[in-house]
Amino acid sequence: xxxxxxxxxxxxxxxxxxxxxxxxxxxxxxxxxxxxxxxxxxxxxxxxxxxxxxxxxxxxxxxxxxxxxxxxxxxxxxxxxxxxxxxxxxxxxxxxxxxxxxxxxxxxxxxxxxxxxxxxxxxxxxxxxxxxxxxxxxxxxxxxxxxxxxxxxxxxxxxxxxxxxxxxxxxxxxxxxxxxxxxxxxxxxxxxxxxxxxxxxxxxxxxxxxxxxxxxxxxxxxxxxxxxxxxxxxxxxxxxxxxxxxxxxxxxxxxxxxxxxxxxxxxxxxxxxxxxxxxxxxxxxxxxxxxxxxxxxxxxxxxxxxxxxxxxxxxxxxxxxxxxxxxxxxxxxxxxxxxxxxxxxxxxxxxxxxxxxxxxxxxxxxxxxxxxxxxxxxxxxxxxxxxxxxxxxxxxxxxxxxxxxxxxxxxxxxxxxxxxxxxxxxxxxxxxxxxxxxxxxxxxxxxxxxxxxxxxxxxxxxxxxx
DNA sequence: AAAGCTGACAACCGCGGGATC
DNA sequence: AGATCCCGCGGTTGTCAGCTT
Numbered sequence: 291x292x293x294x295x296x297x298x299x300x301x302x303x304x305x306x307x308x309x310x311x312x313x314x315x316x317x318x319x320x321x322x323x324x325x326x327x328x329x330x331x332x333x334x335x336x337x338x339x340x341x342x343x344x345x346x347x348x349x350x351x352x353x354x355x356x357x358x359x360x361x362x363x364x365x366x367x368x369x370x371x372x373x374x375x376x377x378x379x380x381x382x383x384x385x386x387x388x389x390x391x392x393x394x395x396x397x398x399x400x401x402x403x404x405x406x407x408x409x410x411x412x413x414x415x416x417x418x419x420x421x422x423x424x425x426x427x428x429x430x431x432x433x434x435x436x437x438x439x440x441x442x443x444x445x446x447x448x449x450x451x452x453x454x455x456x457x458x459x460x461x462x463x464x465x466x467x468x469x470x471x472x473x474x475x476x477x478x479x480x481x482x483x484x485x486x487x488x489x490x491x492x493x494x495x496x497x498x499x500x501x502x503x504x505x506x507x508x509x510x511x512x513x514x515x516x517x518x519x520x521x522x523x524x525x526x527x528x529x530x531x532x533x534x535x536x537x538x539x540x541x542x543x544x545x546x547x548x549x550x551x552x553x554x555x556x557x558x559x560x561x562x563x564x565x566x567x568x569x570x571x572x573x574x575x576x577x578x579x580x581x582x583x584x585x586x587x588x589x590x591x592x593x594x595x596x597x598x599x600x601x602x603x604x605x606x607x608x609x610x611x612x613x614x615x616x617x618x619x620x621x622x623x624x625x626x627x628x629x630x631x632x633x634x635x636x637x638x639x640x641x642x643x644x645x646x647x648x649x650x651x652x653x654x655x656x657x658x659x660x661x662x663x664x665x666x667x668x669x670x671x672x673x674x675x676x677x678x679x680x681x682x683x684x685x686x687x688x689x690x691x692x693x694x695x696x697x698x699x700x701x702x703x704x705x706x707x708x709x710x711x712x713x714x715x716x717x718x719x720x721x722x723x724x725x726x727x728x729x730x731x732x733x734x735x736x737x738x739x740x741x742x743x744x745x746x747x748x749x750x751x752x753x754x755x756x
Numbered sequence: 757a758a759a760g761c762t763g764a765c766a767a768c769c770g771c772g773g774g775a776t777c
Numbered sequence: 778a779g780a781t782c783c784c785g786c787g788g789t790t791g792t793c794a795g796c797t798t
């Protein structure tokens with residue numbers, strides 16, 4: 291049965307993603323101030339007030355972060371000694387692999403507690419020097435590679451297991467938009483998290499979520515081909531009351547309908563990047579290797595011309611322009627266009643090269659921002675965190691931010707992301723992402739009317755930023 | 757209750773790059 | 778300069794638990 295299930299799973303892997311209607315709605319109209327406000331709207335206006343407060347991230351979700359702190363989750367394999375090596379090797383053989391340890395009679399598969407203890411004891415005494423000789427010296431029938439992986443991904447004492455916080459997830463997404471699948475580089479900026487853990491979390495949570503949102507998880511750009519616009523416009527989708535609610539909020543807007551049609555047409559015209567991509571970057575964009583490192587604000591932009599009153603709002607990692615039905619302009623004052631609280635927040639010393647990449651892209655973002663006279667902002671404003679659920683973007687004015695100066699770029703991340711000089715959020719248990727309670731909570735949260743009708747409370751004086 | 761499906765994640769693999777000989 | 782060794786990385790798989798049908 292198992293192999294049948296796996297075969298079916300494999301088939302699913304190649305199957306196209308089922309379009310999820312609600313994510314289309316999320317995709318283009320959801321303000322992305324930061325996902326936090328939208329994902330976790332609070333009914334307490336005082337928690338909304340510090341909209342541009344660096345302490346927002348820790349405050350905004352406090353009502354929902356009361357759930358249990360991170361719990362240590364132990365490996366399901368840890369106490370399961372019974373492991374069929376023959377079966378495993380058979381499977382490996384079927385996969386066409388050449389098992390690296392089999393020829394040496396070395397054990398593979400799940401680690402036992404005894405093995406773990408041996409490894410830990412040895413490393414505590416001698417350190418983890420030569421992985422090749424370590425297993426022999428430690429009395430383990432494992433290859434060095436296996437020992438290293440076990441140590442680095444599981445046994446290392448500084449590993450922070452448990453659920454990912456919102457801050458961590460946001461950091462992962464931000465960094466992934468710049469670094470691509472450089473999991474180790476991303477992990478170096480998430481203390482206590484391993485690259486494997488982040489990779490798994492990305493693949494099992496974030497990636498799927500982005501896909502359902504119609505966002506290319508590689509480029510972090512909207513992928514119109516992931517969306518079945520025609521099905522959106524199909525009346526059959528009206529079956530769900532929730533969808534209907536969303537439709538009432540989103541599709542009723544004629545601008546949205548126009549946008550939908552424009553998206554359909556523009557989806558066929560995405561090849562031409564000249565209008566927004568400086569020469570010299572074109573080739574990079576064509577290079578899939580480079581694409582991973584291309585912030586999406588330099589990518590497909592053309593649909594925006596279909597939408598009036600779009601502003602140029604350059605985020606540190608997510609260029610978001612918010613379509614407005616009215617040119618309600620908000621110009622943030624006293625906002626450092628290149629604040630130190632964006633990527634320069636990362637004070638880690640490792641991966642200087644990747645830091646340079648981040649820095650470079652930051653500069654590129656700045657450079658691009660200087661082109662904003664001609665720069666066509668990206669149409670979509672989407673929320674990475676809209677998860678699997680309905681998150682209908684508000685079209686109400688207060689929740690949209692525009693600049694009345696096309697040259698005015700400002701980074702929401704600068705004011706909404708993890709506060710500078712505050713490493714604690716990343717380790718905080720206060721905001722939990724993955725886990726039984728939070729996924730459910732998030733589901734409930736998204737389904738709630740407060741989510742669907744998210745608005746910035748009156749107490750937030752938007753005029754202050756106008 | 758059983759079968760099937762899905763999510764999650766530990767563990768494996770091959771490959772590439774740097775260090776060393 | 779070339780060969781080999783070693784390590785780390787990213788992609789992939791296997792397995793289990795829980796859920797759904």
